[in-house]
Amino acid sequence: MNRSLRPLLATALIFLFAYLLAVLQHPNMLSTRVLGNFLTDNAFLGIAAVGMTFVILSGGIDLSVGAVIGFTTVLVAVLIMWLNLHPILAFAIALIVATAFGAIMGAAIHYLRVPSFIVTLAGMFLARGGASVLSPDSIGIEHPFFTAVQKSYILLPGGGRLTVVGIIMLVVFAVAILLAHRTRFGSNVYALGGSETSAALMGVPVARTTISIYALSGFLAGLAGVVFSLYTSAGYSLNALGVELDAIAAVVIGGTLLTGGYGFVAGTFIGVMLQGLVQTYIVFDGTLSSWWTKIVVGVLLFMFIVLQRLVFRAGPRRT
Amino acid sequence: MSEPAARPVLEARGIVKIFGQHRALDTVDFTANAGEVHALLGENGAGKSTLIKILTGAYQPDGGELLLDGQPISLRDPLHGQGYGIGTVYQEVNLLPNRSVAENLFLGRQPTRFGLVDRKKIDAQARELLSRYGLDIDVRAELSEYSVAVQQIVAIARAVELSGKVLVLDEPTASLDRNEVQRLFEVVRGLKANGLAIIFITHFLDQVFDLADRVTILRNGRKVASQALDTLNTTDVVRMMLGKDVAFEHHPTALAGATRGQVRVAFKGLNRKGLLPFDLTVHEGEVVGVAGLLGSGRTEVARLMFGVDGSDGGQILVDGQPVTIRNPAQAVAAGFGFCPEDRKIDGIFGDLSVRENIIIALQAKLGWFKALNREDQVELAGRYAEALDIRAANHDMPVKLLSGGNQQKVILARWLAIDPTFLILDEPTRGIDVGAHAEIVRTINRLREEGLALFVISSELDEVVAYSNRVVVMRDREMVAELDGDAIAPDAIVQAIAGTPQEARS
Numbered sequence: 001m002n003r004s005l006r007p008l009l010a011t012a013l014i015f016l017f018a019y020l021l022a023v024l025q026h027p028n029m030l031s032t033r034v035l036g037n038f039l040t041d042n043a044f045l046g047i048a049a050v051g052m053t054f055v056i057l058s059g060g061i062d063l064s065v066g067a068v069i070g071f072t073t074v075l076v077a078v079l080i081m082w083l084n085l086h087p088i089l090a091f092a093i094a095l096i097v098a099t100a101f102g103a104i105m106g107a108a109i110h111y112l113r114v115p116s117f118i119v120t121l122a123g124m125f126l127a128r129g130g131a132s133v134l135s136p137d138s139i140g141i142e143h144p145f146f147t148a149v150q151k152s153y154i155l156l157p158g159g160g161r162l163t164v165v166g167i168i169m170l171v172v173f174a175v176a177i178l179l180a181h182r183t184r185f186g187s188n189v190y191a192l193g194g195s196e197t198s199a200a201l202m203g204v205p206v207a208r209t210t211i212s213i214y215a216l217s218g219f220l221a222g223l224a225g226v227v228f229s230l231y232t233s234a235g236y237s238l239n240a241l242g243v244e245l246d247a248i249a250a251v252v253i254g255g256t257l258l259t260g261g262y263g264f265v266a267g268t269f270i271g272v273m274l275q276g277l278v279q280t281y282i283v284f285d286g287t288l289s290s291w292w293t294k295i296v297v298g299v300l301l302f303m304f305i306v307l308q309r310l311v312f313r314a315g316p317r318r319t
Numbered sequence: 320m321s322e323p324a325a326r327p328v329l330e331a332r333g334i335v336k337i338f339g340q341h342r343a344l345d346t347v348d349f350t351a352n353a354g355e356v357h358a359l360l361g362e363n364g365a366g367k368s369t370l371i372k373i374l375t376g377a378y379q380p381d382g383g384e385l386l387l388d389g390q391p392i393s394l395r396d397p398l399h400g401q402g403y404g405i406g407t408v409y410q411e412v413n414l415l416p417n418r419s420v421a422e423n424l425f426l427g428r429q430p431t432r433f434g435l436v437d438r439k440k441i442d443a444q445a446r447e448l449l450s451r452y453g454l455d456i457d458v459r460a461e462l463s464e465y466s467v468a469v470q471q472i473v474a475i476a477r478a479v480e481l482s483g484k485v486l487v488l489d490e491p492t493a494s495l496d497r498n499e500v501q502r503l504f505e506v507v508r509g510l511k512a513n514g515l516a517i518i519f520i521t522h523f524l525d526q527v528f529d530l531a532d533r534v535t536i537l538r539n540g541r542k543v544a545s546q547a548l549d550t551l552n553t554t555d556v557v558r559m560m561l562g563k564d565v566a567f568e569h570h571p572t573a574l575a576g577a578t579r580g581q582v583r584v585a586f587k588g589l590n591r592k593g594l595l596p597f598d599l600t601v602h603e604g605e606v607v608g609v610a611g612l613l614g615s616g617r618t619e620v621a622r623l624m625f626g627v628d629g630s631d632g633g634q635i636l637v638d639g640q641p642v643t644i645r646n647p648a649q650a651v652a653a654g655f656g657f658c659p660e661d662r663k664i665d666g667i668f669g670d671l672s673v674r675e676n677i678i679i680a681l682q683a684k685l686g687w688f689k690a691l692n693r694e695d696q697v698e699l700a701g702r703y704a705e706a707l708d709i710r711a712a713n714h715d716m717p718v719k720l721l722s723g724g725n726q727q728k729v730i731l732a733r734w735l736a737i738d739p740t741f742l743i744l745d746e747p748t749r750g751i752d753v754g755a756h757a758e759i760v761r762t763i764n765r766l767r768e769e770g771l772a773l774f775v776i777s778s779e780l781d782e783v784v785a786y787s788n789r790v791v792v793m794r795d796r797e798m799v800a801e802l803d804g805d806a807i808a809p810d811a812i813v814q815a816i817a818g819t820p821q822e823a824r825s
Contacts, residue, residue, distance in 0.1 A: 003461070004417075182435040187418070187426055194415035201397055201413050202477075203427035261417035 004262035006311050007255030007304060011270045014300070018277055026284040032160025034280060036153075039166030042276040044069060044224040044231065044240065046169045046269065049247040049254075050176045051220030053268045056251050057180070058192040058213050059260030060116035064105065064123035065221045066243035068098050070236070071131040072225025077139035077235025087145045095222045101127065102218015106211035116214075124244070131237035138236035141229060149230055165227045172220065176265045189213060193260030246297075250275060253300050257308055274300065325352035328388060328516040329374065329405065329485045335382030336369050343369045345540045346383065351485055351516040356507065358531035358548070359520045360560055362613055362778045365537040367520055368489075374518070375407045375487055376400030387484070406478030410490040412470040414477070416463035421445035423462050424477050452476055452506050468499035472506055479510060486510060487518045492526060493614075504530050522613040524553055524817075536560055554817040557612070561780050561813065580604050582639070583772035584655075584741045586624065589633030594619050595797040596633060601741060601772040606763060608787030609776040610812045616796035617776045618660055621743045624774070625657040626650040637740070651684050653741075656734030658727070660745040660776075666730045669719030673711050674700035676718045676729050681736045703732035707762060727759060735766075742766070744775045748782060760785050780809045794818050 023030045039046075048065045055062040072094045079090035101123065108119045153161040180186040188209040191199035200206050224243075229235055248258075254271030256263025278296045282288045329351040336344040344366045351357050361367045372378040374385070376394030384391050387403055394400045397407065414423045421441045422429075429436045430444075445458040452472050462470060471491050478486055488507070492500045507530060511517055519531055527534060528548060535545040536559045543559045580603030590596035594616050601607050611617045622628045624635075626644040635642050635653075642653045650657070659666050668676055677700045678691055685691070691699070700714045707728040711721055718729055727747055734742055747763070748756045756779070763786045767773060777783050783790055790807050792800040792815040800815040802808075 003464075178435065182438075184427075184429055184431070184436060187422060187429065187436065190418055191415050191426060194417040195413075198413045198415055199426075202415070202423075203398055203401070261415075 003311055004255070004257070004264075007257075007308055008264050008267040008270075009255075010307060011253060011255050011267055011274070011304070015270050015274050015277065018274065022277065022281045022284070026281070029280065029284060032156040032158035034160070036156060036160035036162050036166065038273060038276045038280065039169060040161075040163045040231070041279070042272050043163075043165040043169040044228040045243060045246055045250065045275070046272040047172050047227060048221050048224040048243060049250040049268045049272055050172055050265060051217030052244070052247040053176070053251050053254070053256055053263065053265050054180065054189055054213050055116070055217050056193075056248070056256050056258060057260055057263055058189045058210070059196070060109065060210075060213070061120065061248070062102075062105075062214065062217045062221075063117065063120040063244050064101075064127055065217065065224075065247055066240045066245075067124040067127035067131070068101060068218060068221035069225040069228055069240035069243055070238060071127040071134075072098055072222045073229040073232075073235040073239045074131040074134045074139065074237050075235070076226060076229045077141050078134055080141055080143055081139055087143055091226050094226060095219060098222025098225065099215050099219040102221070103211050103215035105218070106214030107207075109214065110207050110210040120214075128237065134237070135235070136237060138234050141233050141235065146230065146233060150233070165230055168223070168227055172223070173265065173269050180265045185209070185212065190261060193257075193262075246275065249297050249301050253297070253304050255304070255308075257312065258305070262312070325355060327351070327386075328353050329518075330386040330389075331370070331374060331380075331383065332386065333383035334370065334373055334380045334385075336366075336373060336378060337381050342540050344373070344380075347537065347540070347542045348545070349374070349535055349542070350545075351518050352533070353516050354511055354514045355533055356511055356517045356519050356531045358527040358534040359518060359537070360522075360524075360527065360534055360556065361537035362560055365560075366540040367537055369540075370537065371407075371487060371489055371518070371520060374400075374485075375405055401478075401482050404482045404484030405487065406482030406485070407487040407489060408471060408474045408478055408491055410493045412462075412467065412474050414462055414470060414474055416461065418462060419459050420449070420456065420462055420465070420473055421458040423473060424448060424458075424480070448476055448480065449473070452509075453502075466499070468495050468502060471495070471503055475503075475506060475510075479515065483515070485516045485518065487520075489520050490522070491519075492521060492523065500526065524556060524612070527556070528553070552817075554813060557817045558813050560612070561610075561778060561816070580770065583637070585636040587634040587636070589623060589630050589635065591619070591623055591628060591631045593796060594623065597798045599791065599798070601774055603740075603772055604767055604770045605788045606767050606773045606775055606786050608783040608790040608807075609774065609793060610778075610780060610783050610790055611793030611816060613778070615793040615816075617793050618745055619796070620793070620798075621657065621659075621745045621774070621776060624650075625655055625743055627657075648683070651680065651737060654739050656680070656737060656739035656742040658730045658734060658742075658744045658747060660749065667718050667726050670717050672715045673704065673709065673718055673721070673729055674714040677703055677714075677732045677736055680733045684737050699736055700732075703736055706735075707732050708758070724758065728762070731762065739771070741772045741774070744773065746776055746778065748777065748779060756782065780812055783812070784809055792816055 048069060052062055052065060075094045075097065076090045079085045079093060080087055105119050105123045108114060109116045149164050153163045156162055180189065188204045191202065191204045192206065192209060196206065228239060250271035251268050252258055253274060254267030256267060275293065275297055278293045282290055282292055327350045331347065331349040333346045333348065334344050335346055347366065347370060349370060359367055359370065369378065373380050376397045376399050385393065392403055424445045425441050430440045431437060442458050449456065449458065454469065454472055456465065456469065462473065475486065491503060495503065507517060521527060531548055533546065534548050534556065536543040536556065538560065582600050583603050585600040587598055588596040609617045623630055626646045626649055629645055635644055637653050644650045644653060674696055678696050682691055704714060709725050709728045709732065711725060718726055748759050760782055763773060763775060775786065784807055787807060790802040790812060791798050792812060794816060799818060802811055
């Protein structure tokens with residue numbers, strides 16, 4: 001078996017096991033209602049984590065994700081409420097801005113040879129600061145389109161609701177899986193994560209790929225921001241604080257190697273769901289502090305880093 | 320072998336490459352013919368890798384021209400070179416360890432269907448392609464799951480598939496065992512029969528005689544010879560790699576009657592995986608020179624002595640007392656000093672000052688709690704800088720700004736500062752200009768006269784002859800000969816290095 005599948009398998013088993021335990025304690029958790037809420041509540045995190053998956057697969061990191069989500073929510077709110085643009089137009093503008101922002105960071109990383117950690121840290125401050133300059137206060141969004149979208153859903157058997165934002169996340173994951181595993185762009189991303197020198201020697205367009213990766217991450221962070229504004233009906237500069245770290249955690253728990261080159265987009269989905277599961281369990285329990293989510297995520301993260309170390313330390317096994 | 324009119328594929332004419340003030344290549348000609356394996360030989364620093372980088376496009380020459388099939392070309396980068404049909408396989412495989420074998424073969428030119436990569440087609444084509452190289456492996460498995468030999472063959476398959484005119488093999492056998500080498504050579508012979516021009520770089524002479532048709536030898540950036548191998552024997556090749564064209568100068572005066580003192584260090588049966596056990600004693604006031612080609616195990620011996628690599632067995636005696644040396648700190652405690660081969664990587668702290676570079680080993684020996692105060696540091700640095708004639712504007716300037724010869728002397732000073740009783744020098748004159756050579760040789764002679772025991776590794780035979788009381792010759796990771804007194808002559812050393820003809824030749 002391909003050894004990069006092993007962490008993914010481990011994640012899937014842990015998720016099933018954890019879900020089983022949760023259901024044994026709270027049988028109500030086994031319902032499409034809970035499942036639908038899972039998807040809705042974690043949509044923005046899932047979408048941002050998909051972008052983060054590509055970045056980490058290529059051997060980089062994107063710390064600007066949370067800030068870009070916050071910035072996008074403010075920008076969308078400003079465009080709709082202050083400039084009276086139609087939400088769809090506002091979304092399009094916000095997505096273009098977020099994508100361009102990511103592309104510029106990618107270009108800086110490639111051409112200035114600055115580590116992605118530093119460039120995206122600067123991007124994080126820029127986006128967060130920019131959002132506060134646009135509006136330091138929370139802006140509520142009221143628009144018939146918003147109300148309509150928020151009320152649209154597909155009814156699942158068992159009474160669960162698959163909302164628009166949930167659907168957006170599922171589509172993003174489906175497209176991203178194809179993009180990562182079945183296109184030349186995907187191959188190039190893995191190639192960069194394996195060895196940038198080798199990739200360049202093998203004809204991978206390093207500049208174009210790097211810029212595309214961060215543009216993609218920016219676009220998906222923007223989309224996550226759009227989803228966040230639909231989810232909360234507000235734009236606020238302090239929205240999604242620290243979501244980049246949750247996204248990184250989801251990616252790593254999903255079996256992607258933090259140093260790049262190995263991993264699956266589908267694993268990130270399970271990583272996000274696992275975090276959602278912990279949150280839902282805490283809600284059902286009712287007595288636990290929500291900070292337990294962080295503790296569980298921390299323990300899982302540590303476990304997976306150790307697991308990857310063990311799996312990837314082995315040398316060649318065949319001759 | 321009878322040569323039908325050889326067809327040149329890749330030609331380099333009068334190539335010059337200058338780094339700073341150093342002429343790495345000086346009007347070198349090189350021709351790779353179709354259907355021929357052309358070996359490129361030379362010691363470290365001879366210009367081999369510079370020439371290869373120019374031929375593959377990684378460097379651009381400062382003079383001369385490249386011709387491909389008679390047409391002048393200029394290469395921007397290796398990718399550009401690949402486009403012209405010049406493929407390279409490096410010692411460390413430059414493929415993607417994290418991707419499947421098939422993907423490594425087809426990256427950048429994957430067949431697609433409806434915009435999606437057609438994996439079935441890639442796998443089938445990869446299997447078909449590798450079967451031509453006698454490999455029947457699971458092409459969907461990660462490349463890193465296979466041995467280096469298999470990875471090399473995959474790299475060759477990719478290079479030939481993409482390029483297909485010239486194949487450059489840059490030390491491909493360095494980490495392969497005997498059977499793997501033979502397997503690789505089968506593949507190369509097949510490609511040769513198909514009319515590919517193959518350039519083969521290695522430092523294993525027996526492999527050169529086994530595989531190559533023609534050899535070009537570089538020394539100090541110049542071409543020494545380029546001729547068909549069937550007119551040469553091993554001794555000729557070694558002589559051309561190491562020797563000056565004129566006869567060696569012998570310096571018996573410096574050493575005749577040199578009185579050596581008591582045994583300072585003795586190594587008994589010291590060994591390590593890949594290095595045969597050796598016995599060696601070094602006396603006070605004695606220089607033991609080490610001669611041998613690159614890869615013969617000379618650096619490994621030095622590293623073993625100094626505890627950089629742990630030994631698998633054997634004993635070390637200092638002044639008759641057994642000591643344990645498992646790491647450099649213990650070696651320093653036993654009074655050893657070691658100036659490594661590549662000072663830029665292993666020796667010099669380029670951004671630290673001359674003074675800091677000199678006192679660092681002494682400080683390490685004293686430990687953290689006995690910091691040398693500044694006056695002591697200045698005094699020490701000044702003393703050794705004067706003793707070794709280190710030319711620096713002041714002792715607070717970064718060492719990287721000094722010339723190679725002066726950097727080397729800084730490292731020497733560093734070890735002399737701990738007052739060693741046994742000093743190991745690995746290629747002390749590598750990469751420094753010729754004038755500084757003589758000075759280093761003089762310094763070594765003086766240290767010997769002061770009673771130090773020295774163990775000096777060098778590829779420069781005339782230098783070895785000039786300062787050694789005894790010469791140990793290494794071949795194939797074994798000490799094969801020890802020359803003493805009048806027997807120390809360059810010719811004798813060359814004979815010993817070449818040894819009896821290798822089995823590949825018999």
